Amino acid sequence: MIATSTLEISSKAYRQNIRYIRSEIGPKPIISAVVKGNAYGHGISQMVEIAEKAGIRHFSTFSSDEAWEVWNKSKKGSEIMILGMLHLEELEEIIRKGISFYVFDFERLEKAISISKQIGIPAKLHIEIETGFHRTGFDWSQRTKLADLLLKNSAGISIEGLCTHYAGAESVSNFVRVNNQIARYHEFKDFFHEKGITFKLYHTACSAAALIFPETIMDLVRIGIAGYGFWPTKETFFAKLNSLPKGNKNPLKRLITWKSSIMSLKAVKTGEFVGYGNSYMALENIRLAIVPVGYGHGYSRLLSNQGMVLIKGQYCQVVGTVTMNTIAVNVSKVRDLKIGDEVILIGKQGGKEITVASFSESTQQVNYEMLTRLPKDIPRKIIP
């Protein structure tokens, strides 16, 4: 089977990104590669392979199904941490496999304690606390009950981490909110210490926090978007710009290249409309290339009349609406085209580049969303 497009994932770019992140966070903290959302669209199994080769041995997933994918692919001894959803029915298997997980309510905590006792294997728990994100996490008001439960059962469980997540560390407009969160985290930490509870790993930072709030870097950092070569926002990039090496070259490198090929070529006369409806009318005689990638493949409909692709090293504009399975691009300026010629949807060709950012800006989608919408069935190929 040959798919209508392919994604190439660069191992070299990942190594470069990890080197940069390491230079920012110092030698000690563990880097946990966040591989939720099918590794931000890059493919969990491909990313586990690439990351392990780059020396990463800690992975974070949102849910248990993703954790099993990492489990199946990763080397023995790599750690897996579930940040979000798991079904209590699966908890025993998760504990048996030594997969660690966030605990943010008493229901999950009590269940984990009882299973640990029953099977004689300590569950590896990361206690998530509410510091202001208001999604998951134990509230300040629950601290005493929480501490009592942990103390009473400390023999049967493994208290791996104390963690929280910041509400928008990627923007200075949230500066006050993030600083309040950091302060609240330390209040929790001090409270537990007074109770005699210590944690193996203290961790709070995502990419943005690790890059622009150095005080959030503790024993472990949970790095998602930056590992894939994207700045969490433009603002984070500008905030770092001054500290970058001479020449201000962007130290983060995109891993992903998205390629397809020309399915068909067609001439359209002045005054004719292209595609559904009448969103595009040819103002002169034009030539089109039809590319077999549409919104069903993750190429947003919002790129209708907006998107650009590269063919033979030249920018070509998407004309008319993006359909479920195709786009039409204006190739009037490109010579000697034939069916099967390469089309770059994201990536470089002939010294020019289509970035995910250009893409996302024109559609108001953030990098994160565009990437994770790439369907799982597009083949992902690791390139060295």
Ligand SMILES: *Cc1c(COP(=O)(O)O)cnc(C)c1O
């Ligand atoms: C997604 C996520 C991260 C990683 O965020 P990035 O901005 O991609 O680095 C870290 N921690 C938690 C809890 C998350 O949900």
